[in-house]
Amino acid sequence: MKLSPFIDLVNKNCGLLIESNLSSNLSSAINTRMTKNHLDNPNQYFHFLQNSTEEIQYLIDLITNNETYFFRERLHFQICIDRLIPKILDKKPSRKIKIISAGCSSGEEPYSLAIALANQFGLDIFNTISIIGFDINESVLHTARNGEFGPHSFRESATPYRKNYFQKTENNQYKLNSSIKNAVKFYRCNLFQPSFPKWLNNADIIFYRNVSIYFPKPTKKVVFEKLGNALNDTGHLILSSTETFSHNLKGLSLVEIEDSFIYTKQDADRQNIQSKPEPQKLPKASKLKSATTKNISNSPTPFQAMGKDTSSPKNPSLLFEISLKNAIQKNYDESFSNLEALLDLEPTHIEAKNLCATIHINLKQLEKAKELCRSVVKQDEWNIEARLLSGIIARMEDNPNEAVKWFKSVIFIQPSCWTAHMHLAELYNIEEDFKGAFKEYSLALKHLEKNGIEKRNLSYFPLAYNKEQLIHLFKHNLKNLK
Ligand SMILES: C[S@@+](CC[C@H](N)C(=O)[O-])C[C@H]1O[C@@H](n2cnc3c(N)ncnc32)[C@H](O)[C@@H]1O
Known part of the structure; x- marks a missing residue:
């Protein structure tokens, strides 16, 4: 056939x-x-x-492949209970907190969350939190709404909550208590449909685990973007650990919580998941490690370390210093006016052009940034910083082939540039060239460990990670890629 x-x-x-x-x-x-x-x-x-x-x-x-079970990747539920929910509750939102399970299959995922919430906060929590599961497959949704599960659904989880939240039936099935069953609403919805229904918008947390693996790359990208848009400004997206690193999610940054990584909206309140509340346990939680959070994406940048400078410009090096300090403080207008004065004095000042390009990149003014990088490369063909910035711009413009060319050119000039290896690794990972990604992460790790974070060839570009965090991230990615 x-x-x-x-x-x-x-x-x-x-x-x-x-x-x-x-x-x-x-x-x-x-x-x-x-x-x-x-x-x-x-x-x-x-x-x-x-x-x-x-x-x-x-x-x-x-x-469709509907493989699922209760408390799959248990740590994600623990993170919700320990970290995400208490912080959202702290803000006393005037509306109900919304948690979505996208591709929920027969309901074990959203029900696990409902059980974890009830266990931790009591049933009244459902006056404050709504849980919605959706799937494209009508027959699994039927099972979900029915709330009756076979022993296989409990293969990864111990019995205490099964005793508390299920009734065993005569035919060896487990019927979910109505208090939990009623807490989750199920809808049929296709992730691929042109626009999402209203109930999906303004979500606080979206579980999107073990679904994207079945989609071709263009579909993955479209769906990620749509789910990112469905999150509210402080929302979180949770992927399965095998999927987390294969994506370049615009507008979302990666945060590590213990051994798990989740995505969070860039302008999210950083305190949200950084501080460590009293550990709160799920059933069988003693088996879990206590979570410590490292906000990798949002760690302080060198730009945040320096004070505001209002001294008036006197000479090129002073002008540059002032521009840099202002850039660090994100006083971009001030920085630009000093850089302009500097470039008037010294039109070929390469560092000034690179700094100017970096600020434009931060402001997402990519055409201007590109123009400046081009002019630096024209002036100094071997300028690594302008080449790295060009690669970063190409990535932001979603032009991976162009980005790869730029980063490869950097490695040709300076094989030990870990920044270029890191970008290549990320690009290969997104393209699902896992062998290439593995090789590049290994090189990035080797050169970073040997040469340190200072040798990154980007003097001014804000770096979201410190050395230890980067090493940890590279090792984590290498382990996953293996
Ligand atoms: C392997 S299950 C994952 C279930 C659960 N998220 C978990 O991790 O245990 C994947 C689910 O995605 C659903 N799915 C596949 N394509 C979909 C689409 N276009 N829209 C909504 N759901 C989809 C399938 O029907 C299936 O139930």
């Missing part, structure tokens, strides 16, 4: 990439549905399918 037209049709409708692991699902699903519809050849069925959205839904229900 020729599967490609079916694959295209399914992909068009729900974004699913039918790879080898799902294609056997697809053939048997087609056979099942052909029999059900009394059709005896795939062409007839394809024709029928093209004209019936209902039939497409039946087919999708048969091919």
